[in-house]
Amino acid sequence: MNYMSGHKLYYHLDRLVEWKKDNNVSPVYAEIGPTSLCNHRCLMCGYEHLGHKNESLEYGRMMELVEELHQSGINSIVFAGDGEPLLNKATIPSIERATQLGVDCGLSTNGFLLDEKKAAILAGSLKWIRFSINGGNNKEYSLVHRTSEKAFDTVINNLGMLGQLKSERGHNITIGVQCVMLPENMDSISELADIAKDSGADYFIVKPFYPVEKISYRSGEIHSDAIELLRHKLKGMTDDNFSADIRLLELESNSGKRVYKKCYGIDFIVIITSTGDVYSCLPHIGDERFKFGNIHENCFPEIWSGKRKKDVKEFIDSLNKNSCQPNCRNHRINEFLWDLKHPHMHKNFI
Numbered sequence: 132m133n134y135m136s137g138h139k140l141y142y143h144l145d146r147l148v149e150w151k152k153d154n155n156v157s158p159v160y161a162e163i164g165p166t167s168l169c170n171h172r173c174l175m176c177g178y179e180h181l182g183h184k185n186e187s188l189e190y191g192r193m194m195e196l197v198e199e200l201h202q203s204g205i206n207s208i209v210f211a212g213d214g215e216p217l218l219n220k221a222t223i224p225s226i227e228r229a230t231q232l233g234v235d236c237g238l239s240t241n242g243f244l245l246d247e248k249k250a251a252i253l254a255g256s257l258k259w260i261r262f263s264i265n266g267g268n269n270k271e272y273s274l275v276h277r278t279s280e281k282a283f284d285t286v287i288n289n290l291g292m293l294g295q296l297k298s299e300r301g302h303n304i305t306i307g308v309q310c311v312m313l314p315e316n317m318d319s320i321s322e323l324a325d326i327a328k329d330s331g332a333d334y335f336i337v338k339p340f341y342p343v344e345k346i347s348y349r350s351g352e353i354h355s356d357a358i359e360l361l362r363h364k365l366k367g368m369t370d371d372n373f374s375a376d377i378r379l380l381e382l383e384s385n386s387g388k389r390v391y392k393k394c395y396g397i398d399f400i401v402i403i404t405s406t407g408d409v410y411s412c413l414p415h416i417g418d419e420r421f422k423f424g425n426i427h428e429n430c431f432p433e434i435w436s437g438k439r440k441k442d443v444k445e446f447i448d449s450l451n452k453n454s455c456q457p458n459c460r461n462h463r464i465n466e467f468l469w470d471l472k473h474p475h476m477h478k479n480f481i
């Protein structure tokens with residue numbers, strides 16, 4: 132199964148029909164950043180520029196937010212953000228509550244803080260968990276995550292613990308491992324793929340590093356032979372129970388110009404940060420021009436139907452989308468929605 136490419140908006144036809152009539156539809160997916168604190172300092176962290184300040188959503192407000200999102204008609208919530216979500220004590224109760232309400236939940240984590248109790252709750256609540264593990268041995272892991280070498284053992288143990296829980300209790304959680312490919316970890320990625328498979332993960336995905344302005348780290352060259360070798364190895368590991376891949380195609384297909392002139396995807400995906408700010412998209416966090424409001428000033432439904440959001444959308448409409456970060460979360464969705472609003476002149480020749 133392909134877990135991480137393309138988009139799935141076509142499964143939400145009712146909402147698409149409403150959206151096409153220019154109605155303000157509820158988002159399908161919300162990403163919450165429970166805290167900006169992080170116990171790791173990855174070399175290539177995309178949020179380094181935000182400073183990992185001591186900002187966290189307070190317990191009560193986060194629980195209310197889950198209720199508000201549910202009332203708005205949200206289908207899924209991912210707990211991720213610019214810090215490690217498990218550093219906020221409200222994250223697991225929020226996941227449990229959202230799941231009780233019928234909202235699908237996902238968690239992106241470095242996996243260091245899992246223990247048996249947390250793993251048991253998460254295995255029974257989450258639709259998926261994605262471990263960010265950027266090295267396949269103690270040395271390369273600690274070099275990239277800038278932690279002690281022992282941290283690698285802890286994370287791998289935790290991954291195995293969750294894999295075992297899943298197989299013993301038959302939980303429906305999808306366990307993924309994601310690794311950003313860098314010269315610093317290239318020699319051990321193949322080892323990491325083996326570890327992921329042996330630990331009971333469902334997939335292993337290798338992503339290229341995207342050098343964007345806000346990230347100070349710059350990657351050296353990785354020889355194409357090494358990439359090809361890895362691609363070959365991952366292909367050979369894929370079977371009915373495990374998939375492994377490199378997302379290079381994503382990079383290649385997004386290096387060209389965007390065809391869409393409007394960012395329609397922001398009607399379906401919303402970002403809520405650890406400060407309570409509600410943003411249009413991840414790449415523009417911190418830029419007030421992309422901010423719809425703050426959940427400490429208004430409840431989520433007020434923000435989503437508010438004037439400020441309309442103004443921000445107008446501003447985004449006026450932007451040249453090619454100035455945005457390549458391969459942003461909404462890119463595939465925008466291509467699809469642009470096509471839906473601007474159909475092919477031969478659309479009836481199916």
Ligand code: SF4
Nearest residue numbers: 394412414455459461
């Ligand atoms: S196209 Fe630009 S405005 Fe739209 S989601 Fe991507 S980065 Fe954000």
